[in-house]
Amino acid sequence: MRGGGANAPRGSKDHGRMPLRGDDRGGGNRMRTLRMEALRDILVGCAFLGTGGGGSLDKGLANVSADLRAGRQILLADLDELPQDSWVATPYYCGSLAPTGRTVFAGGPAPYDGKECERAVQVLEKHLGVDFGATVATELGGGNTAAAFSVAARLGLPVVDGDGAGRSVPDLQHSTYFVAGVPIAPMGIANKFGDTALIESVVDDFHAEAIVRAMAVASGGHVGVADHAGRVGEVRKGLVERSITFSEKVGRAIRAKSKDLVEALGQATNGFLLFQGIVSRDCKYEDREGFTFGEIAIRGEDRDRGRRYRIWFKNENIISWRDGKLDVTAPDLICLIDVDRRAPILNPWARRGQRVAVFGLPAPAIWRTTKGIKTFGPRYFGFPTNFVPVEKRHHR
Numbered sequence: 001m002r003g004g005g006a007n008a009p010r011g012s013k014d015h016g017r018m019p020l021r022g023d024d025r026g027g028g029n030r031m032r033t034l035r036m037e038a039l040r041d042i043l044v045g046c047a048f049l050g051t052g053g054g055g056s057l058d059k060g061l062a063n064v065s066a067d068l069r070a071g072r073q074i075l076l077a078d079l080d081e082l083p084q085d086s087w088v089a090t091p092y093y094c095g096s097l098a099p100t101g102r103t104v105f106a107g108g109p110a111p112y113d114g115k116e117c118e119r120a121v122q123v124l125e126k127h128l129g130v131d132f133g134a135t136v137a138t139e140l141g142g143g144n145t146a147a148a149f150s151v152a153a154r155l156g157l158p159v160v161d162g163d164g165a166g167r168s169v170p171d172l173q174h175s176t177y178f179v180a181g182v183p184i185a186p187m188g189i190a191n192k193f194g195d196t197a198l199i200e201s202v203v204d205d206f207h208a209e210a211i212v213r214a215m216a217v218a219s220g221g222h223v224g225v226a227d228h229a230g231r232v233g234e235v236r237k238g239l240v241e242r243s244i245t246f247s248e249k250v251g252r253a254i255r256a257k258s259k260d261l262v263e264a265l266g267q268a269t270n271g272f273l274l275f276q277g278i279v280s281r282d283c284k285y286e287d288r289e290g291f292t293f294g295e296i297a298i299r300g301e302d303r304d305r306g307r308r309y310r311i312w313f314k315n316e317n318i319i320s321w322r323d324g325k326l327d328v329t330a331p332d333l334i335c336l337i338d339v340d341r342r343a344p345i346l347n348p349w350a351r352r353g354q355r356v357a358v359f360g361l362p363a364p365a366i367w368r369t370t371k372g373i374k375t376f377g378p379r380y381f382g383f384p385t386n387f388v389p390v391e392k393r394h395h396r
Contacts (some may be wrong), residue, residue, distance in 0.1 A: 041247075050140050053169070053317075094224075254342050278303045278353060
């Protein structure tokens with residue numbers, strides 16, 4: 001952790017770095033050092049819980065692997081292990097799942113160093129005059145959770161065991177921070193060209209979404225963002241705590257080949273098996289306004305033989321139908337896994353012939369509040385139906 005606590009102003013006598021210390025076990029007051037197997041389990045679990053979104057799992061794994069090879073530590077800290085006046089920030093990538101690569105800038109492609117999120121954090125540090133004491137994942141996803149890990153490793157910080165969604169989400173206002181009233185601004189933004197920007201204030205998270213999405217589209221499909229900067233005691237109310245260790249549990253269940261995958265995932269997540277079958281056609285999708293929209297069609301096998309399942313996504317899986325009848329909607333989680341490869345299916349890459357299992361998981365409690373459902377329920381996406389909890393339609 002940086003000297004003097006993360007809220008020490010730049011230029012103070014306490015400014016500087018202290019060596020991070022951790023162990024492999026967790027518990028007590030020592031942060032946990034994450035090795036590659038644990039990181040792989042975490043990110044695979046995050047990709048499953050990411051409901052089709054959350055960024056590239058392959059790139060996320062490659063980035064944290066590179067961090068470890070470079071001798072960097074990746075530490076996981078429970079919120080209780082951090083001083084409550086320590087400053088934290090949330091770095092992530094924002095953009096389409098299938099970016100076009102087209103930009104508004106003249107000239108050829110820029111050299112890519114993958115440091116957009118790191119630079120976005122530094123924009124915030126400079127503006128606020130503080131040193132951050134930890135990073136927080138904006139959501140659970142193979143790419144965006146890894147972004148929080150990599151930024152922390154490069155800056156010599158731990159990562160908080162928690163995130164701002166408890167799943168992956170398409171829009172910036174789709175966050176438990178927003179539901180809890182944690183301000184999104186100021187915001188640091190950086191693109192692959194090296195351009196940086198500071199958004200000092202916004203009217204609300206909806207305006208932040210429009211501004212950042214426009215910058216992502218202009219920059220070829222994505223930008224790095226850092227936001228929700230604040231002291232631990234201030235931002236904690238907007239976090240889904242211990243979601244990283246929960247993701248690790250899910251990832252271990254996927255990895256444990258000695259167990260039946262469907263049974264293991266059901267036990268690890270306490271979720272509901274919604275459907276089993278074969279993807280009936282390559283995923284149909286389009287990239288529009290900085291998002292990836294599409295549908296996944298599945299024909300039933302095993303217990304669901306003769307039935308059909310359909311999922312609509314906006315980056316993430318949002319709503320599903322079983323034999324044409326509404327089944328599960330956001331904010332609850334709709335998660336797909338390739339049964340043969342034991343790998344989460346990310347949008348928009350579902351392909352004809354994949355054997356899949358579809359799980360439904362209850363959303364974190366904060367999403368099921370009146371504000372949470374208004375912000376991230378089916379009506380927000382234009383579907384004229386009320387949110388019905390997954391456990392009301394399914395039984396274990």
